[in-house]
Amino acid sequence: MRILRKLLGTAPGWKSFAFEVAIVVLGVAIAMLADDFVSNFNRRAEIRQSMKAVEDDLLVVMLFASERLAVEPCRLEQENDLKAQLSEFGTQWDPDVPESINRDADFLALDLMIRSPQRQMPDSAWRAFMASSSALYLDVETYSTIDSIFGSVEKLNSASEDIWQLQGRISHLSVPGRLSDAERRNSLALLGELSALQSMRYVLSEQLLTLVTDNVVFDADYWGSFDEAAQRPYISGVSGLVAAGQAVYGECFNAKPLQLVLDELNGLWGTSAHISNLPGGDLS
Numbered sequence: 001m002r003i004l005r006k007l008l009g010t011a012p013g014w015k016s017f018a019f020e021v022a023i024v025v026l027g028v029a030i031a032m033l034a035d036d037f038v039s040n041f042n043r044r045a046e047i048r049q050s051m052k053a054v055e056d057d058l059l060v061v062m063l064f065a066s067e068r069l070a071v072e073p074c075r076l077e078q079e080n081d082l083k084a085q086l087s088e089f090g091t092q093w094d095p096d097v098p099e100s101i102n103r104d105a106d107f108l109a110l111d112l113m114i115r116s117p118q119r120q121m122p123d124s125a126w127r128a129f130m131a132s133s134s135a136l137y138l139d140v141e142t143y144s145t146i147d148s149i150f151g152s153v154e155k156l157n158s159a160s161e162d163i164w165q166l167q168g169r170i171s172h173l174s175v176p177g178r179l180s181d182a183e184r185r186n187s188l189a190l191l192g193e194l195s196a197l198q199s200m201r202y203v204l205s206e207q208l209l210t211l212v213t214d215n216v217v218f219d220a221d222y223w224g225s226f227d228e229a230a231q232r233p234y235i236s237g238v239s240g241l242v243a244a245g246q247a248v249y250g251e252c253f254n255a256k257p258l259q260l261v262l263d264e265l266n267g268l269w270g271t272s273a274h275i276s277n278l279p280g281g282d283l284s
Contacts, residue, residue, distance in 0.1 A: 050134060052222050053125035054146065059234070061153055062212055062261050064119045065205040067241050069257035071116050072202050074249040078114045079195050082173075086184050086191065093179035103248050111174035112167060114191075115248065116198060118160040121153045145215045152208045159201045166194040209260060223268035231265070235273050238262055242275060 078101070085096060095113065102111045126146060129135055135143070170190050173179075179187075238258055245253040255275050262273045 048219070048222075050125070050129040050132065052219065054129060055216075055218055055222070057122040057125045058146075058149070058212060058216060058218075059261070059264070061121045061149070062209060062264065063237060063241065063258070064117070064121050065156075065208045065212075066257040066260055067117050067119070067245065068201060068205040069209070070241075070245055070254050071249060073254055074252040075114070075116045075198055075202075077252050078116075079191065079198075082113055082191060083188065086173075086188050091178050091180060093173070094176050095174055097174060098250070100248050100250060108171070110168075110171040113170050113173050114167060114194065116163075118164055120157050120160060123150045123153050123157075126150045145211070149208065149211050149216070152204055152211065156201060156204050156208070159197055159204070163194065163197050163201065166190060166197065170194065209257070213260060213264070218264065218268055220268060223265075226269065231269055231271070234265055235262075238273075238275075 081096070097111065097113055101113075101115045102108075105112060105115075127150075129138075130147075170187060173187060238261055242255045242258060245255065259275050262275065265271065266273060
């Protein structure tokens with residue numbers, strides 16, 4: 001005890017010591033707060049950068065889903081025409097398919113009997129974001145909404161693969177020749193499967209568009225930074241799908257759903273791009 005008192009007597013006063021300790025603790029706390037601030041700032045920057053890529057994909061998803069809706073009248077027309085041909089009596093088969101259906105389809109061994117866009121919708125940006133630690137800090141509502149959207153995208157992409165296979169199995173009908181009653185019935189069964197998948201894809205595309213337009217708020221600062229040159233590829237993308245749809249499907253192609261994409265871009269850019277002469281029309 002005497003030794004302790006002797007030591008304390010020669011040490012700085014307790015008040016001075018406590019002050020020095022407080023300074024050290026305060027310094028550590030400030031350093032920790034600063035580190036936390038920088039970490040949060042960097043994390044928000046990472047999330048925002050990732051969401052830019054996600055929004056790019058969402059816009060393409062909107063574009064492809066709108067195209068699918070635009071082709072729906074043509075899809076129904078094609079299926080009804082093929083059903084009528086297969087329901088006829090006789091063993092001779094002479095297919096009646098518009099040449100435009102096989103426009104730019106030279107990579108196929110057999111011509112298509114039925115055609116609709118089967119584009120794979122992008123989801124790589126969202127997958128990459130989910131695999132990152134930043135996903136843990138995205139607010140729950142936003143995460144749930146976007147995850148639901150890309151869940152639908154996954155279903156649509158899967159359905160597209162199945163549709164391609166069925167279109168291939170039914171393409172033998174593009175070759176004239178003899179066709180028995182049993183072969184006609186089998187082809188009708190394949191047509192039924194194809195039609196069911198196409199109907200599901202139509203409904204999913206419709207729901208997907210509603211989900212995006214009703215729940216996704218695009219980053220106005222990011223999209224607002226696009227100058228005219230940066231905007232042009234997006235507008236041209238819509239215009240190109242309209243032109244391709246008219247060339248392949250003809251008058252049944254209804255371009256009106258594609259206006260939804262233009263409306264979204266118009267709101268972000270303050271532009272007035274629109275599709276004239278609906279259904280189907282040139283971009284002006």
